[in-house]
Amino acid sequence: MKEYERKQLLERVEREGATVGATIPETIDVQGEAIDLREFVFEIKRRDTVPAGERERVDEAKKNLRRERVQRRQLLEEADISFEEGEELVAAIIGIDRALNALESLGPTDLERESEAQEAADQKRWMSFLKQALGREDANKRGRL
Incomplete structure (x- = not known):
């Protein structure tokens, strides 16, 4: 991938409204484990409040998603990958951001x-x-x- 293409992709990841209209990935590999991300987020969002027992699970998921986002962004920034692979990484990062936004908005009420x-x-x-x-x-x- 050319350097200007890499910069374009990185800019797309960091864009303010990048998650607008983005979908949460069906599944995602986090730390080598496949997670049904969309199902998990919708299951949690369906409830009015997050029960105390689920709060720890949600916090752990957010922590893992943030870690995965950082790793994928570093790959995008530093790895020797093709533009197509870079676009796949961008889509995954934006999907992770979308899931994080949904989980962050759950705040305790x-x-x-x-x-x-x-x-x-x-x-x-x-x-x-x-x-x-x-x-x-x-x-x-x-x-x-």
Whole structure:
């Protein structure tokens, strides 16, 4: 592969919106083990929250995917490969990025805490509105000056 082709492929991997429209690979070899990546991601995403027992499994998968991404990017950057092999690596890296994005967006959600925070914010906005509507906010400001 020519150097300018390598640069094009590397630029494509690092592009901001590279994962837009990309699909998660059906299977991928990570550390010599074939993983049904698409099925795993969809299985985890189907749930509203990730159970505590699954959290460790998801974290391990993310760690392995990041490691695999780094290795494939290094191959793309340094190995003596053809342009076609480079394009396959780019597709795999972007697919890994897509899977990582999906898994990263799972963050822990505590619905009760989220609901309480939303209620507190609503109450604060309501009180601010009432103070403004009743003119008390201006009176408080004048009294302080």
